[in-house]
Every structure is written in C-alpha cells, then in structure tokens.
Amino acid sequence: MDLFVSKYFNKIDKKGRISLPSSFRNILPKANRNEIILYKSIKSPSIEGCGVGRLKEIAKRINNLDFFSEDYDDFSTSIFSEIVTTNIDKEGRFLIPDELKLYAGIKTEAAFFGQGHFFQIWEPKQGLKNTEASRRRLLKEKKSLRIMLTQQK
Amino acid sequence: MDLFVSKYFNKIDKKGRISLPSSFRNILPKANRNEIILYKSIKSPSIEGCGVGRLKEIAKRINNLDFFSEDYDDFSTSIFSEIVTTNIDKEGRFLIPDELKLYAGIKTEAAFFGQGHFFQIWEPKQGLKNTEASRRRLLKEKKSLRIMLTQQK
DNA sequence: TATATACCCATTGACGCCCATATAATCCCA
DNA sequence: TGGGATTATATGGGCGTCAATGGGTATATA
Numbered sequence: 001m002d003l004f005v006s007k008y009f010n011k012i013d014k015k016g017r018i019s020l021p022s023s024f025r026n027i028l029p030k031a032n033r034n035e036i037i038l039y040k041s042i043k044s045p046s047i048e049g050c051g052v053g054r055l056k057e058i059a060k061r062i063n064n065l066d067f068f069s070e071d072y073d074d075f076s077t078s079i080f081s082e083i084v085t086t087n088i089d090k091e092g093r094f095l096i097p098d099e100l101k102l103y104a105g106i107k108t109e110a111a112f113f114g115q116g117h118f119f120q121i122w123e124p125k126q127g128l129k130n131t132e133a134s135r136r137r138l139l140k141e142k143k144s145l146r147i148m149l150t151q152q153k
Numbered sequence: 154m155d156l157f158v159s160k161y162f163n164k165i166d167k168k169g170r171i172s173l174p175s176s177f178r179n180i181l182p183k184a185n186r187n188e189i190i191l192y193k194s195i196k197s198p199s200i201e202g203c204g205v206g207r208l209k210e211i212a213k214r215i216n217n218l219d220f221f222s223e224d225y226d227d228f229s230t231s232i233f234s235e236i237v238t239t240n241i242d243k244e245g246r247f248l249i250p251d252e253l254k255l256y257a258g259i260k261t262e263a264a265f266f267g268q269g270h271f272f273q274i275w276e277p278k279q280g281l282k283n284t285e286a287s288r289r290r291l292l293k294e295k296k297s298l299r300i301m302l303t304q305q306k
Numbered sequence: 307t308a309t310a311t312a313c314c315c316a317t318t319g320a321c322g323c324c325c326a327t328a329t330a331a332t333c334c335c336a
Numbered sequence: 337t338g339g340g341a342t343t344a345t346a347t348g349g350g351c352g353t354c355a356a357t358g359g360g361t362a363t364a365t366a
Contacts (some may be wrong), residue, residue: 021346
C-alpha cells in the first residue's frame with residue numbers, strides 16, 4: 001500500500017510532539033522518511049501533509065512558469081513560504097508549528113485523515129464533523145455516487 | 154530538502170547583523186556556505202537572496218529575453234548592477250546593506266520568505282500583507298491553483 | 307585614528323537524540 | 337491451536353546540542 005488511508009487520533013505531549021501514524025510513516029520513501037512537509041489546507045481549517053517528494057514536484061512546475069510574471073511570484077510566495085518542513089524523530093514523532101495548530105484549532109490532540117496521496121490533520125471533533133458532512137453531501141447525489149462505485153474498469 | 158521554504162522572523166542587532174535561518178544556510182552548497190548574494194526585487198519592495206550558484210541561473214533567464222528589447226536592458230541593468238555579495242559569519246549572520254534595507258523598509262526586524270530556489274527578505278508586516286495578497290489573487294484563479302495543488306506524482 | 311567588520315566567547319531556549327514504559331499486535335513453538 | 341514470548345507503536349521524560357542573539361576585542365581600511 002502506498003496511499004495514506006484510514007484515520008487515527010493521537011495526542012500531543014508536553015513538548016508539542018505527536019506521532020505520525022505508523023502506517024503513514026511507512027508510505028514515505030525510505031530515503032526521506034524522517035521529514036514531511038505541512039501546509040494550511042486551502043479549502044478547510046485543517047493542515048495537509050505529505051512527503052517532501054511532492055514538494056519537489058511542485059517546485060519544478062513553478063520553475064517552468066515565466067519568471068518575470070506575476071503568477072510566478074504568487075505561486076512561489078503562496079506555496080513555498082507557506083510550506084514548512086518538519087523532522088520526524090526516531091520514535092516517529094514531529095512538531096506541528098504553532099501557526100498551523102492555530103489555523104486548525106488543534107490543542108492537545110489531533111486526528112489524521114488519509115487522503116490518498118496526502119493526509120489531513122484536524123482538530124478531532126471538527127474532523128469528524130467534516131467527514132460526516134462530506135458523506136452527507138455525497139449521499140445527496142446518490143446517482144453520481146452509484147456511477148462512481150459501480151463502474152468497472 | 155534543497156529548497157528555501159517556510160518563513161522566519163529574525164532580529165537585527167545593534168551591529169546590523171541578522172541570522173540567516175538555519176534551514177536556509179543548510180541549502181547553500183558547503184563550498185560557498187559563507188556567502189550569499191542579495192538584490193532588490195524587481196516586483197516588490199523586498200530583497201531577494203540566494204547562493205552565489207544561482208547567479209548563473211539568473212543570467213540564463215535574462216539571456217532568454219529578446220536581446221534587442223527594452224526589457225533585456227532593463228532587467229540586465231536592474232538585476233546585475235544591483236547585486237551585492239555579503240559574507241556569513243561563523244554564527245550564521247550577515248549584514249544587509251543600508252541601501253537594501255531602505256528599499257525594503259527594514260529597520261530592526263526582518264522576515265525571510267522561502268521561494269524555492271531563492272528567498273525574499275521583507276519588512277515583517279509588509280511581507281505578511283504581501284503573502285495574503287498573493288494568496289487572494291491565486292484563489293481567484295481556481296483553475297491554475299487546482300493544477301498546482303492537485304496533480305499527483 | 308576612527309569606523310566598519312570579522313572573530314571569539316557567552317547565554318537562553320528550543321529541539322534532537324537517547325532511554326524507558328505500557329499497551330497492542332505478531333510470532334512461534336510445543 | 338493455545339498461550340507465552342517477542343516486536344511494534346504510542347507516549348513520557350532526561351539531557352546534550354544547536355540556533356538565535358548579545359557583546360567584547362582584534363583587524364582592516366580609509
């Protein structure tokens with residue numbers, strides 16, 4: 001399995017450390033298993049995270065934009081300056097910067113939600129609420145949902 | 154990680170020294186780790202900086218402009234003649250020339266914003282304002298944003 | 307000599323590394 | 337196949353190291 005799936009609820013200790021779920025750690029390439037990137041989600045009060053490989057991919061794409069255009073600056077600023085890298089210690093724990101904790105309303109506990117190629121970190125109650133809301137929205141569109149789920153390759 | 158990412162707020166001491174963030178220093182090649190180049194940003198009241206190796210990259214980009222255009226001269230003059238090199242001391246600090254501080258409105262504190270292959274130095278409040286503005290512009294162009302953020306490896 | 311800058315040393319707080327424990331999961335063998 | 341033994345995971349805490357910052361002094365340059 002090379003996708004972030006399932007959800008986990010972990011605690012933040014006195015030093016601000018929290019364990020990245022083991023199954024998430026195992027998805028990171030062995031080369032860069034001790035570092036992840038975090039950034040504010042654009043669409044929700046949550047933190048998104050993934051391995052550093054994804055960042056390099058983004059860097060390449062931005063670098064291909066016209067260097068002297070306004071778009072270049074906007075992307076560069078909004079993405080690079082907003083991204084933080086954080087180290088994972090030998091026990092699999094990392095620090096969530098205060099600014100990001102604030103943004104997501106996280107205090108002593110956090111919920112990890114697998115999202116495939118990345119994951120989200122939520123304040124536990126809000127995260128669960130969001131999951132329910134998503135599900136409800138989907139069920140309202142049963143028709144399209146059925147298409148999604150029954151379609152064979 | 155070999156990219157300038159995240160943002161940092163450091164102080165300028167009485168002697169005019171300011172610490173280059175540790176994560177930025179580590180990106181500089183060990184060979185030239187005690188020297189960076191600085192220049193006025195063309196598009197904003199900020200200072201841009203990078204390792205000396207990037208000079209070649211900048212030259213290449215300018216070279217790609219039409220040699221007979223006004224832009225070529227303008228960029229060439231504005232950038233190359235404005236570049237200054239500055240040394241980093243054993244503690245990781247350097248001096249920002251007065252002219253550049255003036256240009257960016259920097260007094261006692263400065264904000265470093267990672268921009269991938271280079272970084273920007275801002276007067277803290279203005280830097281934050283600029284980040285917000287960039288983000289707002291990008292959100293208006295949802296299409297391009299989606300391209301940047303959703304594409305998977 | 308006066309001003310600027312580099313080098314050296316010191317302080318403080320944050321962070322990484324190491325070790326420890328409890329609980330859960332897995333293994334392994336009789 | 338049952339159940340003890342081993343391993344893995346989440347969590348707690350001590351302590352040394354490093355980063356950011358301050359300041360004294362030597363060196364250089366004008």
